[in-house]
Amino acid sequence: MRSSPPLVDTHGRVHRDLRISLTxxxxxxxxxxxxxxxxxxxxxxSILSLDEIERVAAVAAAAxxxxxxxxGGEPLLRSDIVEVVRRLARLEGxxxxxQIAMTTNGIRLPEFLPGLVAAGLSRLNISIDTLDxxxxxxxxxxxxxxxxxxxxAAAAASPLRPLKLNAVAMRDVNVCELVDLVAFAxxxxxxxxxxxxxxxxxxxxxxxxxxVTREEILxxxxxxxxxxxxxxxxxxxxxxxxxxxxxxxxxxxxxVTAPFCGxxxxxxxxxxxxxxxxxxxxxxFDLLPILRAGxxxxxxxxxxxxxxxxxxxxxxxxxxxDDPSFLQPxxxxxxIGG
Ligand code: SAM
Ligand code: SF4
Numbered sequence: 450m451r452s453s454p455p456l457v458d459t460h461g462r463v464h465r466d467l468r469i470s471l472t473x474x475x476x477x478x479x480x481x482x483x484x485x486x487x488x489x490x491x492x493x494x495s496i497l498s499l500d501e502i503e504r505v506a507a508v509a510a511a512a513x514x515x516x517x518x519x520x521g522g523e524p525l526l527r528s529d530i531v532e533v534v535r536r537l538a539r540l541e542g543x544x545x546x547x548q549i550a551m552t553t554n555g556i557r558l559p560e561f562l563p564g565l566v567a568a569g570l571s572r573l574n575i576s577i578d579t580l581d582x583x584x585x586x587x588x589x590x591x592x593x594x595x596x597x598x599x600x601x602a603a604a605a606a607s608p609l610r611p612l613k614l615n616a617v618a619m620r621d622v623n624v625c626e627l628v629d630l631v632a633f634a635x636x637x638x639x640x641x642x643x644x645x646x647x648x649x650x651x652x653x654x655x656x657x658x659x660x661v662t663r664e665e666i667l668x669x670x671x672x673x674x675x676x677x678x679x680x681x682x683x684x685x686x687x688x689x690x691x692x693x694x695x696x697x698x699x700x701x702x703x704x705v706t707a708p709f710c711g712x713x714x715x716x717x718x719x720x721x722x723x724x725x726x727x728x729x730x731x732x733x734f735d736l737l738p739i740l741r742a743g744x745x746x747x748x749x750x751x752x753x754x755x756x757x758x759x760x761x762x763x764x765x766x767x768x769x770x771d772d773p774s775f776l777q778p779x780x781x782x783x784x785i786g787g
Pocket of ligand 1: 475575615
Protein backbone atom coordinates (compact mmCIF):
# COMPACT_ATOMS: atom_id res chain seq x y z
CA MET A 450 0.00 0.00 0.00
CA ARG A 451 1.28 3.53 -0.82
CA SER A 452 2.44 5.55 2.22
CA SER A 453 0.26 8.40 3.39
CA PRO A 454 1.20 11.46 5.48
CA PRO A 455 1.92 10.86 9.20
CA LEU A 456 -0.89 11.01 11.75
CA VAL A 457 -0.24 14.37 13.43
CA ASP A 458 -2.80 15.94 15.76
CA THR A 459 -3.48 19.63 16.36
CA HIS A 460 -0.93 19.64 19.19
CA GLY A 461 1.87 18.36 16.95
CA ARG A 462 1.89 14.82 18.36
CA VAL A 463 2.85 12.24 15.73
CA HIS A 464 1.01 8.94 16.28
CA ARG A 465 3.05 5.76 15.87
CA ASP A 466 1.39 3.25 18.19
CA LEU A 467 -1.98 1.55 17.60
CA ARG A 468 -3.36 -0.60 20.43
CA ILE A 469 -5.72 -3.21 19.04
CA SER A 470 -8.13 -4.84 21.45
CA LEU A 471 -8.93 -8.32 20.15
CA THR A 472 -11.74 -9.20 22.54
CA UNK A 473 -13.49 -7.85 25.63
CA UNK A 474 -13.63 -11.38 27.11
CA UNK A 475 -11.20 -12.42 29.80
CA UNK A 476 -10.10 -15.41 31.85
CA UNK A 477 -9.79 -13.17 34.96
CA UNK A 478 -12.04 -10.57 36.60
CA UNK A 479 -9.56 -8.04 38.06
CA UNK A 480 -11.45 -5.73 40.40
CA UNK A 481 -9.96 -2.57 38.85
CA UNK A 482 -11.07 -3.61 35.36
CA UNK A 483 -14.17 -5.82 35.25
CA UNK A 484 -17.21 -6.54 37.41
CA UNK A 485 -17.52 -10.03 38.88
CA UNK A 486 -20.83 -10.61 37.16
CA UNK A 487 -23.27 -8.79 34.94
CA UNK A 488 -20.72 -7.47 32.46
CA UNK A 489 -22.36 -6.32 29.25
CA UNK A 490 -20.37 -8.11 26.56
CA UNK A 491 -19.82 -6.67 23.11
CA UNK A 492 -22.09 -8.32 20.53
CA UNK A 493 -20.24 -11.20 18.87
CA UNK A 494 -21.38 -10.03 15.43
CA SER A 495 -19.65 -6.69 15.96
CA ILE A 496 -16.24 -8.20 16.82
CA LEU A 497 -13.71 -7.47 14.07
CA SER A 498 -12.62 -10.47 12.03
CA LEU A 499 -9.00 -11.26 11.26
CA ASP A 500 -9.40 -9.78 7.76
CA GLU A 501 -11.00 -6.60 9.11
CA ILE A 502 -8.22 -6.09 11.65
CA GLU A 503 -5.62 -6.59 8.95
CA ARG A 504 -7.29 -4.07 6.61
CA VAL A 505 -7.37 -1.37 9.29
CA ALA A 506 -3.79 -2.13 10.34
CA ALA A 507 -2.54 -1.90 6.75
CA VAL A 508 -3.97 1.62 6.40
CA ALA A 509 -2.53 2.59 9.79
CA ALA A 510 0.92 1.23 8.86
CA ALA A 511 0.87 3.21 5.62
CA ALA A 512 0.19 6.32 7.74
CA UNK A 513 3.26 5.72 9.92
CA UNK A 514 2.02 3.46 12.73
CA UNK A 515 5.13 1.44 13.60
CA UNK A 516 3.91 -0.58 16.61
CA UNK A 517 0.74 -2.59 16.98
CA UNK A 518 0.06 -3.68 20.56
CA UNK A 519 -2.45 -6.51 20.85
CA UNK A 520 -4.52 -6.37 23.99
CA GLY A 521 -8.05 -6.84 25.32
CA GLY A 522 -9.73 -8.28 27.41
CA GLU A 523 -7.37 -11.19 27.15
CA PRO A 524 -5.84 -11.41 23.66
CA LEU A 525 -4.90 -15.09 24.12
CA LEU A 526 -8.62 -15.93 24.24
CA ARG A 527 -8.80 -15.24 20.49
CA SER A 528 -8.54 -18.61 18.78
CA ASP A 529 -6.89 -16.96 15.74
CA ILE A 530 -4.30 -15.06 17.82
CA VAL A 531 -1.26 -16.62 16.10
CA GLU A 532 -2.70 -15.77 12.68
CA VAL A 533 -3.44 -12.18 13.82
CA VAL A 534 0.23 -11.79 14.75
CA ARG A 535 1.40 -13.40 11.50
CA ARG A 536 -0.75 -11.13 9.31
CA LEU A 537 0.15 -7.92 11.13
CA ALA A 538 3.86 -8.75 11.41
CA ARG A 539 4.23 -8.79 7.64
CA LEU A 540 3.00 -5.19 7.25
CA GLU A 541 5.46 -2.50 6.30
CA GLY A 542 5.21 1.24 6.83
CA UNK A 543 7.24 4.12 5.40
CA UNK A 544 10.06 3.30 7.87
CA UNK A 545 10.08 -0.47 7.27
CA UNK A 546 8.50 -3.49 8.98
CA UNK A 547 6.18 -2.89 11.92
CA GLN A 548 6.64 -4.31 15.43
CA ILE A 549 4.00 -6.45 17.12
CA ALA A 550 3.72 -6.32 20.92
CA MET A 551 1.19 -7.93 23.23
CA THR A 552 -0.19 -7.26 26.71
CA THR A 553 -1.52 -10.43 28.33
CA ASN A 554 -2.38 -11.92 31.70
CA GLY A 555 -0.08 -14.80 30.73
CA ILE A 556 -2.66 -17.58 31.07
CA ARG A 557 -2.11 -20.15 28.26
CA LEU A 558 1.10 -18.43 27.20
CA PRO A 559 3.19 -21.64 27.35
CA GLU A 560 0.85 -23.19 24.80
CA PHE A 561 0.84 -20.23 22.39
CA LEU A 562 4.33 -18.78 22.76
CA PRO A 563 6.25 -20.89 20.19
CA GLY A 564 3.60 -20.09 17.55
CA LEU A 565 3.54 -16.40 18.47
CA VAL A 566 7.33 -16.09 18.25
CA ALA A 567 7.40 -17.91 14.90
CA ALA A 568 4.59 -15.65 13.66
CA GLY A 569 6.67 -12.52 14.38
CA LEU A 570 5.71 -11.30 17.86
CA SER A 571 8.40 -8.86 19.05
CA ARG A 572 7.58 -8.03 22.68
CA LEU A 573 5.45 -9.10 25.61
CA ASN A 574 4.04 -7.34 28.68
CA ILE A 575 2.53 -9.66 31.28
CA SER A 576 0.32 -8.48 34.12
CA ILE A 577 0.93 -9.79 37.64
CA ASP A 578 -0.30 -7.80 40.62
CA THR A 579 0.61 -10.18 43.43
CA LEU A 580 2.71 -13.26 44.15
CA ASP A 581 0.34 -14.45 46.87
CA UNK A 582 -2.15 -17.08 45.76
CA UNK A 583 -5.00 -16.07 48.07
CA UNK A 584 -4.55 -12.37 47.27
CA UNK A 585 -4.49 -13.19 43.56
CA UNK A 586 -7.73 -15.12 43.90
CA UNK A 587 -9.43 -12.21 45.68
CA UNK A 588 -8.11 -9.62 43.28
CA UNK A 589 -8.85 -11.48 40.05
CA UNK A 590 -11.74 -13.58 41.39
CA UNK A 591 -10.03 -16.61 39.85
CA UNK A 592 -7.57 -19.08 41.42
CA UNK A 593 -5.07 -18.94 38.56
CA UNK A 594 -1.81 -17.54 39.92
CA UNK A 595 -0.09 -20.83 39.00
CA UNK A 596 -1.08 -20.44 35.34
CA UNK A 597 0.20 -16.84 35.26
CA UNK A 598 3.53 -17.90 36.83
CA UNK A 599 3.90 -20.62 34.20
CA UNK A 600 3.23 -18.03 31.50
CA UNK A 601 5.92 -15.73 32.92
CA ALA A 602 8.41 -18.61 33.13
CA ALA A 603 7.74 -19.46 29.48
CA ALA A 604 8.21 -15.83 28.45
CA ALA A 605 11.45 -15.60 30.44
CA ALA A 606 12.75 -18.68 28.58
CA SER A 607 11.73 -17.22 25.19
CA PRO A 608 13.83 -14.90 23.02
CA LEU A 609 11.35 -12.02 23.47
CA ARG A 610 13.07 -9.00 25.03
CA PRO A 611 12.57 -6.61 26.66
CA LEU A 612 10.12 -8.52 28.82
CA LYS A 613 7.96 -6.34 31.06
CA LEU A 614 5.71 -7.25 33.98
CA ASN A 615 2.88 -4.87 34.92
CA ALA A 616 1.15 -4.40 38.26
CA VAL A 617 -1.51 -1.93 39.27
CA ALA A 618 -0.47 -0.66 42.71
CA MET A 619 -3.39 -0.90 45.13
CA ARG A 620 -3.80 0.23 48.73
CA ASP A 621 -4.55 -2.55 51.22
CA VAL A 622 -3.95 -5.09 48.43
CA ASN A 623 -0.43 -5.32 47.00
CA VAL A 624 1.32 -2.17 48.22
CA CYS A 625 3.20 -4.39 50.69
CA GLU A 626 4.58 -6.45 47.78
CA LEU A 627 6.21 -3.77 45.61
CA VAL A 628 9.78 -4.76 46.51
CA ASP A 629 9.00 -8.50 46.16
CA LEU A 630 7.47 -7.94 42.73
CA VAL A 631 10.56 -6.07 41.52
CA ALA A 632 12.83 -8.85 42.86
CA PHE A 633 10.63 -11.44 41.13
CA ALA A 634 10.86 -9.57 37.81
CA UNK A 635 14.65 -9.20 38.11
CA UNK A 636 14.87 -12.95 38.76
CA UNK A 637 13.05 -13.53 35.45
CA UNK A 638 15.16 -11.11 33.42
CA UNK A 639 12.18 -8.77 33.22
CA UNK A 640 11.43 -5.16 34.12
CA UNK A 641 8.69 -4.57 36.72
CA UNK A 642 6.41 -1.63 36.02
CA UNK A 643 3.89 -0.23 38.47
CA UNK A 644 0.78 1.49 37.16
CA UNK A 645 -1.23 4.09 39.08
CA UNK A 646 -4.80 2.86 39.17
CA UNK A 647 -7.02 4.78 36.76
CA UNK A 648 -10.76 5.39 36.81
CA UNK A 649 -11.53 2.72 34.24
CA UNK A 650 -13.12 -0.02 36.32
CA UNK A 651 -16.50 -1.20 35.13
CA UNK A 652 -17.83 -0.81 38.69
CA UNK A 653 -16.88 2.94 38.80
CA UNK A 654 -15.41 2.53 42.29
CA UNK A 655 -12.10 4.39 41.73
CA UNK A 656 -11.19 7.16 44.13
CA UNK A 657 -8.26 9.58 43.91
CA UNK A 658 -7.74 9.43 47.68
CA UNK A 659 -7.29 5.65 47.80
CA UNK A 660 -5.00 5.49 44.78
CA VAL A 661 -1.34 4.56 45.40
CA THR A 662 0.72 7.35 43.87
CA ARG A 663 4.01 7.44 41.99
CA GLU A 664 5.62 9.10 45.03
CA GLU A 665 4.51 6.31 47.36
CA ILE A 666 5.77 3.67 44.96
CA LEU A 667 9.16 5.38 44.67
CA UNK A 668 9.41 5.79 48.46
CA UNK A 669 8.77 2.08 48.98
CA UNK A 670 11.37 1.06 46.38
CA UNK A 671 13.97 3.59 47.58
CA UNK A 672 14.03 1.82 50.95
CA UNK A 673 15.54 -1.21 49.16
CA UNK A 674 17.40 0.16 46.10
CA UNK A 675 19.13 3.33 45.08
CA UNK A 676 17.01 4.61 42.17
CA UNK A 677 18.65 6.53 39.32
CA UNK A 678 16.34 8.07 36.72
CA UNK A 679 16.94 6.89 33.15
CA UNK A 680 16.73 9.81 30.70
CA UNK A 681 15.30 9.65 27.16
CA UNK A 682 11.78 8.51 27.86
CA UNK A 683 10.36 9.89 24.59
CA UNK A 684 6.66 9.08 24.20
CA UNK A 685 6.80 6.05 26.55
CA UNK A 686 4.19 5.94 29.32
CA UNK A 687 6.68 4.60 31.90
CA UNK A 688 9.38 6.59 33.66
CA UNK A 689 12.32 4.29 34.36
CA UNK A 690 14.87 4.08 37.17
CA UNK A 691 18.00 1.94 37.39
CA UNK A 692 18.17 -0.26 40.51
CA UNK A 693 21.47 0.27 42.35
CA UNK A 694 23.08 1.68 39.21
CA UNK A 695 21.76 -1.06 36.87
CA UNK A 696 21.59 -3.05 34.74
CA UNK A 697 18.15 -3.92 36.16
CA UNK A 698 15.46 -1.26 36.20
CA UNK A 699 11.92 -0.51 37.31
CA UNK A 700 9.21 1.56 35.65
CA UNK A 701 6.31 3.63 36.94
CA UNK A 702 3.33 4.61 34.82
CA UNK A 703 1.90 7.62 36.65
CA UNK A 704 -1.06 8.40 34.41
CA VAL A 705 -2.87 10.24 37.19
CA THR A 706 -0.28 12.20 39.22
CA ALA A 707 2.26 12.81 36.42
CA PRO A 708 0.33 12.54 33.14
CA PHE A 709 2.34 12.09 29.94
CA CYS A 710 -0.36 13.27 27.53
CA GLY A 711 1.98 15.89 26.00
CA UNK A 712 4.03 13.18 24.28
CA UNK A 713 1.25 10.64 23.69
CA UNK A 714 1.63 8.83 20.37
CA UNK A 715 -1.10 6.25 20.95
CA UNK A 716 -4.39 5.47 19.29
CA UNK A 717 -6.80 2.64 20.12
CA UNK A 718 -9.05 0.29 18.20
CA UNK A 719 -11.64 -1.61 20.22
CA UNK A 720 -12.61 -5.19 19.46
CA UNK A 721 -15.88 -3.91 17.96
CA UNK A 722 -14.20 -1.54 15.53
CA UNK A 723 -14.31 1.79 17.40
CA UNK A 724 -11.31 4.07 17.05
CA UNK A 725 -10.46 6.03 20.22
CA UNK A 726 -7.86 8.78 20.46
CA UNK A 727 -7.46 8.38 24.27
CA UNK A 728 -8.14 5.80 26.99
CA UNK A 729 -10.41 8.38 28.59
CA UNK A 730 -12.14 9.57 25.46
CA UNK A 731 -15.93 9.63 25.50
CA UNK A 732 -16.11 9.86 21.69
CA UNK A 733 -15.54 6.93 19.34
CA PHE A 734 -15.14 6.66 15.58
CA ASP A 735 -16.99 3.67 14.17
CA LEU A 736 -15.09 1.72 11.49
CA LEU A 737 -17.61 -1.12 11.22
CA PRO A 738 -19.87 0.56 8.62
CA ILE A 739 -16.82 1.22 6.44
CA LEU A 740 -15.43 -2.30 6.84
CA ARG A 741 -18.78 -3.94 6.12
CA ALA A 742 -20.01 -1.71 3.27
CA GLY A 743 -18.47 -3.84 0.53
CA UNK A 744 -16.34 -0.98 -0.86
CA UNK A 745 -13.70 -1.66 -3.48
CA UNK A 746 -10.29 -1.96 -1.71
CA UNK A 747 -9.00 1.47 -2.80
CA UNK A 748 -12.21 3.20 -1.72
CA UNK A 749 -12.24 1.42 1.64
CA UNK A 750 -8.64 2.47 2.28
CA UNK A 751 -9.53 6.11 1.61
CA UNK A 752 -12.45 5.96 4.05
CA UNK A 753 -10.37 4.26 6.76
CA UNK A 754 -7.54 6.74 6.33
CA UNK A 755 -10.00 9.66 6.59
CA UNK A 756 -11.45 8.14 9.77
CA UNK A 757 -7.98 7.75 11.34
CA UNK A 758 -7.22 11.39 10.62
CA UNK A 759 -10.64 12.57 11.83
CA UNK A 760 -10.07 10.71 15.10
CA UNK A 761 -6.55 12.13 15.58
CA UNK A 762 -7.53 15.70 14.76
CA UNK A 763 -10.11 15.67 17.58
CA UNK A 764 -7.64 14.48 20.21
CA UNK A 765 -7.67 16.72 23.30
CA UNK A 766 -4.41 17.93 24.86
CA UNK A 767 -4.90 15.80 27.99
CA UNK A 768 -7.21 13.45 29.91
CA UNK A 769 -8.20 15.86 32.73
CA UNK A 770 -8.78 13.11 35.34
CA ASP A 771 -8.20 15.73 38.01
CA ASP A 772 -10.75 18.14 36.53
CA PRO A 773 -14.09 18.23 38.42
CA SER A 774 -15.90 17.88 35.07
CA PHE A 775 -14.07 14.58 34.28
CA LEU A 776 -16.41 11.86 33.05
CA GLN A 777 -15.35 8.21 33.24
CA PRO A 778 -15.80 6.49 29.86
CA UNK A 779 -18.82 4.20 29.60
CA UNK A 780 -16.63 1.23 28.65
CA UNK A 781 -14.56 -0.64 31.24
CA UNK A 782 -10.85 -1.15 30.57
CA UNK A 783 -11.48 -4.68 29.26
CA UNK A 784 -13.64 -3.27 26.46
CA ILE A 785 -11.29 -0.40 25.61
CA GLY A 786 -7.96 -2.20 25.51
CA GLY A 787 -5.22 -1.22 27.95
N1 SAM B 1 -5.71 -8.95 29.93
C1 SAM B 1 -4.45 -8.38 29.60
C2 SAM B 1 -3.68 -7.98 30.84
O1 SAM B 1 -4.28 -7.94 31.92
O2 SAM B 1 -2.51 -7.69 30.72
C3 SAM B 1 -4.55 -7.20 28.66
C4 SAM B 1 -5.64 -6.22 28.90
S1 SAM B 1 -5.51 -5.28 30.40
C5 SAM B 1 -6.89 -4.23 30.25
C6 SAM B 1 -4.09 -4.26 30.04
C7 SAM B 1 -3.46 -3.57 31.21
O3 SAM B 1 -4.37 -2.64 31.74
C8 SAM B 1 -3.06 -4.49 32.35
O4 SAM B 1 -1.69 -4.30 32.65
C9 SAM B 1 -3.92 -4.04 33.49
O5 SAM B 1 -3.26 -4.16 34.72
C10 SAM B 1 -4.17 -2.59 33.13
N2 SAM B 1 -5.38 -2.04 33.75
C11 SAM B 1 -6.64 -2.51 33.72
N3 SAM B 1 -7.48 -1.71 34.40
C12 SAM B 1 -6.73 -0.70 34.90
C13 SAM B 1 -7.01 0.44 35.71
N4 SAM B 1 -8.24 0.71 36.16
N5 SAM B 1 -5.99 1.27 36.03
C14 SAM B 1 -4.73 1.02 35.59
N6 SAM B 1 -4.41 -0.04 34.82
C15 SAM B 1 -5.39 -0.90 34.49
FE1 SF4 C 1 -8.68 -9.39 32.29
FE2 SF4 C 1 -6.54 -7.88 31.92
FE3 SF4 C 1 -8.86 -6.80 32.79
FE4 SF4 C 1 -7.51 -8.39 34.40
S1 SF4 C 1 -6.79 -6.41 33.58
S2 SF4 C 1 -9.73 -8.49 34.01
S3 SF4 C 1 -6.61 -9.84 33.03
S4 SF4 C 1 -8.50 -7.69 30.83
